[in-house]
Amino acid sequence: MTAPTPDFDLGQAQKVLDAQPFSRLLGARITAFGDSGATLEVDLREELHQQNGFAHGGVLSYAADNALTFAAGAALGPAVLTAGFSIQYVRPAVGVTLRARASVVHAGRRQAVVRCDLLTVDGEGAETLCAVAQGTVLAATG
Template sequence: MARKALDSQPFSRLVGARITSFGDGRAVLEVDIREELRQQNGFLHGGVLAYAADNSLTFAAGTTLGPAVLTAGFSVQYIRPATGLTLVARASVAHSGRRQAVVRCDLFTVGADGNETLCAVAQGTVLAAQPS
């Protein structure tokens, strides 16, 4: 279900995102770092990090709130430039109520040696979508 939802997002397809873990208040999203996702200094663009944080936050929240969720807001703190082969965004629900969840995400890059480096952290609030 989560992979189908991700594949239905044109932007997620554009960046090549994939869900590698989903359930029990957690979600992991991965993006291979390729040339067209870098900024002028060769680092992964901050917008790709923010995208990965936003999507992993909402997928994690969806495991507790249901599939119809929307990001109410989130913040990202960039710790170091993102370099490596793969971006990994690991999100987990810190608190969930009936209509909203607070979710944390740690963003790592994985190098050729397999070592992970923390490059950013994010936190956000996700709301259960209201039927119209």
């Protein structure tokens, strides 16, 4: 992420996301940011599916990683890095949009523990939980 600013907001968070070539490739967008939380969304077009027609697990992992990091950035400031995370797949991801909704569980001065629910959204807006992730994010130094 970028150097800390006192007013790091949704628009600035989207600019940071847009600066990531892989995020642009996936068409990711930040739809909520602040209050120690963030929501990232990706439209589940056919190119992001695996052979059985479900969203690829790598797409879910990408969304969890970035949502966790942005949520931590809302708590620690924008200069943060993922230290590690785990993901548990609950059910196959089927829908039109993948929504990664992350919130800080605990934040200190230099690290945050963050939880992320990964949901698919169908054409009528109904959400279905497909995975849960938890990670540790560190404030970047130097």
